[in-house]
Amino acid sequence: MLPALIATPGRRPVPHRLDGAAAVLRAVLHRGSPARTEIIRETGLSAAAVSRHTAELLALGLVRQPPEPDQRPRPGRPRIPLDIDTSHHVVAGVHIAVPRLTFSLTDLRGRVIARERVPRLSRPSAVLHDVAARLPGFLRRYAVGHSVLGLGVVTGGWVDPDAGVLVENAALGWRDIPLRRLLQPVVRLPVHVESHARALAHAELLFGTIGGGDLVHLFVGNAVDAAIATGGGLLQGRGHGAGGVAHLPVPGSTAPCPCGRTGCLQVTVADGTLAQRAAAGGITARPDLRLLLRAAREGDGRAMELCRSRLRMVARAVRPVLDMISPDVLVLTEAATLHLPHLLPELSGELGGAGDLVRTGSFGADTLAVAAAAPVLAAVYQDPLGLRTAGSAR
Numbered sequence: 001m002l003p004a005l006i007a008t009p010g011r012r013p014v015p016h017r018l019d020g021a022a023a024v025l026r027a028v029l030h031r032g033s034p035a036r037t038e039i040i041r042e043t044g045l046s047a048a049a050v051s052r053h054t055a056e057l058l059a060l061g062l063v064r065q066p067p068e069p070d071q072r073p074r075p076g077r078p079r080i081p082l083d084i085d086t087s088h089h090v091v092a093g094v095h096i097a098v099p100r101l102t103f104s105l106t107d108l109r110g111r112v113i114a115r116e117r118v119p120r121l122s123r124p125s126a127v128l129h130d131v132a133a134r135l136p137g138f139l140r141r142y143a144v145g146h147s148v149l150g151l152g153v154v155t156g157g158w159v160d161p162d163a164g165v166l167v168e169n170a171a172l173g174w175r176d177i178p179l180r181r182l183l184q185p186v187v188r189l190p191v192h193v194e195s196h197a198r199a200l201a202h203a204e205l206l207f208g209t210i211g212g213g214d215l216v217h218l219f220v221g222n223a224v225d226a227a228i229a230t231g232g233g234l235l236q237g238r239g240h241g242a243g244g245v246a247h248l249p250v251p252g253s254t255a256p257c258p259c260g261r262t263g264c265l266q267v268t269v270a271d272g273t274l275a276q277r278a279a280a281g282g283i284t285a286r287p288d289l290r291l292l293l294r295a296a297r298e299g300d301g302r303a304m305e306l307c308r309s310r311l312r313m314v315a316r317a318v319r320p321v322l323d324m325i326s327p328d329v330l331v332l333t334e335a336a337t338l339h340l341p342h343l344l345p346e347l348s349g350e351l352g353g354a355g356d357l358v359r360t361g362s363f364g365a366d367t368l369a370v371a372a373a374a375p376v377l378a379a380v381y382q383d384p385l386g387l388r389t390a391g392s393a394r
């Protein structure tokens with residue numbers, strides 16, 4: 001068992017109360033080869049504490065000292081820069097979406113080393129069996145010679161990361177699936193479960209180009225979820241339910257929702273709904289989102305307008321929430337704006353916010369692969385010394 005890397009009930013990621021080793025590790029990540037004097041300044045730790053934590057992180061293979069080009073002895077305290085050691089540890093993940101599974105392997109900077117996509121089976125038990133059956137081969141292909149720190153399991157909807165449970169994903173039709181309890185003994189790696197929106201918010205905070213400040217991450221796919229980051233940490237909410245925007249009302253929508261109401265955000269703007277709308281309107285030959293996006297990329301006016309109208313509906317539904325939170329930035333992960341970022345003003349205009357309020361995420365085509373690994377990476381950067389008791393996973 002690998003207890004230290006597995007979140008215990010009630011444990012919350014609160015980066016502004018990071019322990020010293022985690023603060024040093026994050027300073028190295030964010031500053032890019034900082035000298036120890038810079039780490040001391042950045043973390044507010046004493047020189048002795050930074051030296052101690054640096055030694056711990058070096059011993060764990062999490063940081064390294066790049067060879068200095070100039071080897072001549074210099075007077076005074078030497079500038080010994082540190083860097084994240086990406087040669088030793090890697091992180092695995094699987095993202096479970098409606099159409100497919102995405103397996104991924106990343107390094108400690110969240111850079112994708114490998115990814116594979118396979119169609120998703122239907123029942124949860126079949127999907128988890130499939131994950132367990134495919135993972136060893138995936139790791140043999142890409143992770144030989146590395147220490148695999150854990151497996152992230154990420155999906156849309158309401159997820160309780162402490163319990164490792166998918167509470168509800170209406171798009172998949174799954175409810176109360178104990179993902180960690182079912183997978184961990186089989187894959188024999190620490191399993192970290194997280195919602196897609198929160199996983200990506202973690203990744204933005206650690207590796208993204210968005211910068212600091214308060215952010216809301218909004219994911220619009222077949223599931224529609226949000227994550228709220230303030231003060232460098234993620235808002236969890238009661239039962240980890242924060243960010244549930246799937247059933248916000250869309251003004252004017254009459255789409256029937258499985259919850260019993262009509263006009264809920266998720267059923268109104270989901271990828272599947274959009275694809276159906278495109279086929280019904282004769283824009284595409286069949287309900288397939290990829291066909292709609294291709295038409296939009298090729299400049300089909302009706303396809304573009306359908307994508308724009310989705311953004312307007314999203315904006316109308318989430319605007320009251322955003323007005324209340326007043327984030328510095330809204331990060332949108334959505335298929336059309338991923339390929340056609342010039343559509344973003346459609347959303348920001350409807351939100352009535354500043355022009356720089358809305359951004360696309362930092363990870364482009366790697367988004368799902370990064371999301372899959374993000375919960376493990378977040379655990380490493382939250383509690384690096386947990387690796388001491390976790391040991392090498394492979």
Ligand SMILES: [Zn+2]
Nearest residue numbers: 247257259264
């Ligand atoms: Zn609903």
